[in-house]
Amino acid sequence: MKRPGPVVTLLAGLVLGLFLLSLNATTGTKPASSTQEAAPAASTSPSAEPSPAPTKTTAPPSPSPTPSKKAPSNADYAGRTDDDSSAIAVTVRGGRAIAYFCDGHDKESWLKGDVKDDGTMKLTGKKGDELNGRLQDGRRIRGTVDLGGQRYGFTADQAVKPSGLYRATATVRGAKVDGGWIVLPGGDQVGILKRDDRPAPAPEIDPETGAVTIDGEQLTARPVTP
Known part of the structure; x- marks a missing residue:
């Protein structure tokens, strides 16, 4: 038997190649998509407005204490002690004062001293007698007199002559x-x-x-x- 010639072999290979090519075109697989699924866009919240800087609250200044009304440069005051046992009179002239304490029987004292701008006064007399008072509301003096080992509270209202x-x-x-x-x-x-x-x-x-x-x-x- 004769071996097939080279031409026959070549033809057979060509037919086989065409067959395989036709088969591949008919049943070829769809190439996998190389496109990756896009990652979902990150949700962006609306930009929050910057918080305003905290307002520094300053406490209102404490009201200045209202000073007592200044003692009139020329005024007279007269009244009684709280126990009604005695009387007292104070005369103020230009920042100086003189006072007289009297029970109408046998107890008396003359006192004198300065009157401060706020209406306070400390008047002194003989034997350590002392008057401490303060002008109130511009119309009266409220204070105490220390005399003979006793203390007397008093109120002396502004007096109009002949008082x-x-x-x-x-x-x-x-x-x-x-x-x-x-x-x-x-x-x-x-x-x-x-x-x-x-x-x-x-x-x-x-x-x-x-x-x-x-x-x-x-x-x-x-x-x-x-």
């Missing part, structure tokens, strides 16, 4: 006479008259003129100023 503080000093029938009078609003009078330092209730004065009769002699009690 106020009066004094008379003289020599009558060889005796040294020294009298002090407080004329209260309403007309009541409280006073002590000393004869050679011996105290006794003072006779009344005429508040309009200050006239007073002592041991048959007429004297004039005058308003007291610091």
